[in-house]
Amino acid sequence: QSALTQPASVSGSPGQSITISCTGTSSDVGSYNLVSWYQQHPGKAPKLMIYEVSKRPSGVSNRFSGSKSGNTASLTISGLQAEDEADYYCCSYAGSSTYVVFGGGTKLTVL
Amino acid sequence: QLQLQESGPGLVKPSETLSLTCTVSGGSISSSSYYWGWIRQPPGKGLEWIGSIYYSGSTYYNPSLKSRVTISVDTSKNQFSLKLSSVTAADTAVYYCARHLGFDCSSTSCYWNWFDPWGQGTLVTVSS
Numbered sequence A: 001q002s003a004l005t006q007p008a009s010v011s012g013s014p015g016q017s018i019t020i021s022c023t024g025t026s027s028d029v030g031s032y033n034l035v036s037w038y039q040q041h042p043g044k045a046p047k048l049m050i051y052e053v054s055k056r057p058s059g060v061s062n063r064f065s066g067s068k069s070g071n072t073a074s075l076t077i078s079g080l081q082a083e084d085e086a087d088y089y090c091c092s093y094a095g096s097s098t099y100v101v102f103g104g105g106t107k108l109t110v111l
Numbered sequence B: 001q002l003q004l005q006e007s008g009p010g011l012v013k014p015s016e017t018l019s020l021t022c023t024v025s026g027g028s029i030s031s032s033s034y035y036w037g038w039i040r041q042p043p044g045k046g047l048e049w050i051g052s053i054y055y056s057g058s059t060y061y062n063p064s065l066k067s068r069v070t071i072s073v074d075t076s077k078n079q080f081s082l083k084l085s086s087v088t089a090a091d092t093a094v095y096y097c098a099r100h101l102g103f104d105c106s107s108t109s110c111y112w113n114w115f116d117p118w119g120q121g122t123l124v125t126v127s128s
Helices: none
Strands: A009-012 A018-023 A035-040 A047-050 A064-069 A072-077 A086-093 A100-102 A106-110 B003-007 B018-025 B034-041 B048-053 B059-061 B069-074 B079-084 B093-103 B111-118 B122-126
Touching (some): A009 A018, A018 A086, A018 A106, A047 A064, A047 B111, A072 A086, B003 B093, B003 B111, B018 B034, B018 B093, B018 B122, B034 B111, B048 B069, B048 B079, B048 B093, B059 B069, B079 B093
Parallel strands (some): A009 A106
Antiparallel strands (some): A018 A072, A064 A072, A086 A106, B018 B079, B034 B048, B034 B093, B048 B059, B069 B079, B093 B122
16 A cells, blocks of 8 residues: 555546646645656656656646645646656655655546 | 666565666766665556665665665766565566655655656566
8 A cells, every 4th residue: 555645547638637636644745845746658667747746847848737735746737648648656755764655656548 | 868777687586685786877876965766666556665875875765675675886887786685576576776866864864855867677576
């Protein structure tokens, strides 16, 4: 069982927007703005898409955005494209005892 | 462009020690503020952080794996390595190495940020 809870799957049609949630606790997501999101296509390595809750690395499309409210972080993808179909993982700093925790992953299907 | 590449045996017997090396190219492993981490992903499952190391040799491990994990660094070769002892079938996974941003680090803890970039990953199967 993963420390952070994500929905197993989400779907959307091209052009639509979807949001993936990542629920933690007051010991991780709720206490630190150190949430990151990773995109993973089948058979490929994860790719950093969002860091520090809402910042985008250079080269990542501005269709990807992140936010946080309380113990839940969210990744929103707007203007869905076929190439966005992938697994998405959230990750959070979890304090000096646990350090780093990941979510269980969400499979995004573009219909 | 920074690149990481994992290498090591793809098959390990139960109770033995898994050993992997990550070679960093396109940049120095001795860069300040950056740590170097290992993450694994069992087939069809999610990601699990194993641990991270600074070029000075300071290490930080996932508490759930700490008793079996050793991460070391060789700055002369621009490499860092993972050893996981007493493996079982549950340790079968794709193992990734990645650059890991940490800050305000003490000897016992760090504030951990993102992983980027990642190596392509290597599948290690534990089986007799």
